[in-house]
Amino acid sequence: MLRIFHNTKYEFVKHWRLSAGLTIAFILAGLVTFGITGGVNYSIEFTGGTLMQVQFKQAPDVADVRNTLDAAGITGAEIQQYGSNTEYTIRARSETQVEAQAGGAEGVAKEIQTALDAKYGAGAVTIVRTEAVGPKVGAELRTGAAMAMLIASLFTLVYLAIRFDWRFGAAAVLATAHDIFVTIAFIKLMNLEVSLTIVAAILTLLGYSANDTIIIFDRVRENLRKPHKGEGLARILDRSINETLPRSVMTHATTLAATLALLFIAGEVIRPFAWVMAFGVFVATFSSIYVAGPILLWIESKYPREAEDRTMQAMRKGNEPAAPSGRSERLAAR
């Protein structure tokens, strides 16, 4: 059979300083761009305002479009090319424009359409998509998204605390927190627009990364139950990561394949989602090995479990037929 990463004995955990340095540097890079260019680029759903995707018959001059809108009183609109050079998105969301939508969200969209029709002639401009969000709805969605993230993390913590030991749960949740930070740094560095779809992508990423951590922790739990002859948690962790390595590589490969298909084929609307998920594959790999593991060790060093007790129990139970043979083989391999 074809095998990759079979019977590896990499020492992962001892590189925790290097990995911590890397991830902190990445998060700092994100923070620095925050300092330079301001907060993340929120979508219309969150800021309130008007988004219009328009298709021109002929490629227009962007400055021309901007002047037309300025003349119509829609000042400071963000105009961006979207895909081909005949399609543009127009975002009007200055404070006054958002406030103007409190009485009726559709007003600004109508003004934009009238202005463009007057300039380019009716029929030369097609409105492909319109989103107009009043300030109240925007505020509600912001709270909703934040709540969703918080509650999802909380659920993970509680579930893991029940299924595993609280130490595992805490380590997994801290790793999740780490994932949130690096993902936000990534979104900021890539200048992706944070929409509800991106929030969905972040939650999926968190779930995917937690999965990876759970797979490794599940193996650690199993290896702890088996007799491990005073082997320290660090060694067991390394061994568990190595044992689950083929699975990790395979799953990440198939997930990345699906993500790349989305990224390159599924079109402009879904691309930010695909970017976050593509990044997620790497975050999951990294954080489950280099973040969750070391954190678990750190927690363990502060609040040690009664390790000897467990080992003794396991030793006593260890006379079932399957386990010893497995162990001897593994020991022999070492």
Place this chain on the structure above:
Amino acid sequence: MANLKYRILLIVGLLAASIWALFPRTVVERVKRNGVFVYDTVTRVPLKRGLDLQGGMSLALEIDESKQTVADKSEALDRAIKVVRQRIDEFGVAEPVVQKVGTDRIVVELPGIDDAERAQDVVQKSAFLEFQITDKTQALEKVLPRFDEIARANGLSIDAAAAVSGDSAKPTTVGSLLTQKSDSAADSSKAVAGTTDSTAAAPATPAAGGLFSSNIQPGQIPGQYIVPERAYLAMSQALELPAMQAAMPPGKVMRWGVDSLATGTERFRTLYVLDSRPIITGEALTDARPSTDPVEGNVVQFTLNNEGARRFKVETGKHVGDNMAIVLDQRVVTAPTLQSAIGRNGQITLGGGTLQAAQDLALVLRAGALPVPLKVMETRQIGASLGADSINKGIVALGVAMGLVIVIMVGYYRFAGLLAVAGLTLYLVYTLATLAGFNAVLTLPGLAGFVLSIGIAVDANVLIFERIREELDHGKSVRLAIDEGFQHALSAIVDTSAATILSGMVLYQYGTGPVRGFAVTLIAGLVASLFTAIFVTKTFFLIWLNRSRGTQTLSI
């Protein structure tokens, strides 16, 4: 053996049910034929597509309390929903959604709508109809100085320069406006004939300077005034002021006309002074139909109920020779002269309006007035072509993802990989069938989640296969290795799925529209993937073991 038979039976049964659930079927639904919606039978796959995939518009509406406060919002909203629903049903939309969200919001989804503005108008128009007699006592002239004072006190005026140039231009423009108006006579040729002398008798323009006194010109009929467009904004703001309301002549109200008139370069608005007590309101209407009259153009003919008809006849009889303004949502549509008493049937002339406008007006009048004004909190509108484009690209991405995963799985796990791919195919069918069965809506993020799930769904298989390899390494027989592989991988699979389903539920709870579609797809996908990995693939292995009894090698 019996065990295996039941397993196969269950898988095949579910597959049959899934295919049945997904099989294109004939359904009766509203479809567009030559531009109008009709009930017809269509054959299609029974998967509901979200607005972002089929194009259409969604509106979130709330009670507009900027003009008046509403005591029992929830109750008012329920009544409003009824009216909105009836209007949309008559408007003709394929599978519209009108629902209450929370206690204070209505969400309206109109798939396949391409004229968003018109649709929104039909939903949002208050359609509050009043018939009011215009003022003929020249009550306005008496209070103009007071109006000017209030406007000045509140700092409302049009730019001084613009006012000066406007003053010099006025005599000619108003004159030509009047002649032009009597030519086109859009609203009421009868009215003009009877009112020329009242225009002449109107007092000369009062001293310049005040916002109102310098910009208001008497119109052609009693109670009608003409205001230049540039003064419209300042004046309508001034008229909203509470002080202004208090200064209004007793028993009178002021209303703007619906359309503006143009003469040469300048545009004018009409302003009416009306008796504040309406003769009747739209509540007395029992029917309204659009019609085309050779003289009047497009009109809406209405029928009143018994009580309304009686009252209308008495009141109009008293006011023969006067003008009666037909006021829709506080705007004067037309103000014809009453030639005689009107009974049960009347008509509203839409000066120059299109037949479609007449149809829409008749529709909203029939469905009744909205009990409260509604304002739009959020609107999304997606062109049908963008939706179709998204579906096509999504399906291609699905195919490519599937192809890549097949290559990776079969390339690495060989025979076992083939079994996993067969399981994956079943997974796709089951997931789609679950979505169809629960009438869930497939959105663009949902489609993306579905593509992604193909990559993630094999995770369970990978976990199991790696376990089987480990067990085989430990020297176990093929049958035992498969058995223990499944058993040992189970806890990890259940834990990961449970954690993800939990976050999917959170997403469903807090998400809206498209994101909810994503959460539903995620959860349906996970359940299906659990079933195919643990149950279906295992059954495949068992079948294989059965056929090649005593085999010592497994291609994995």
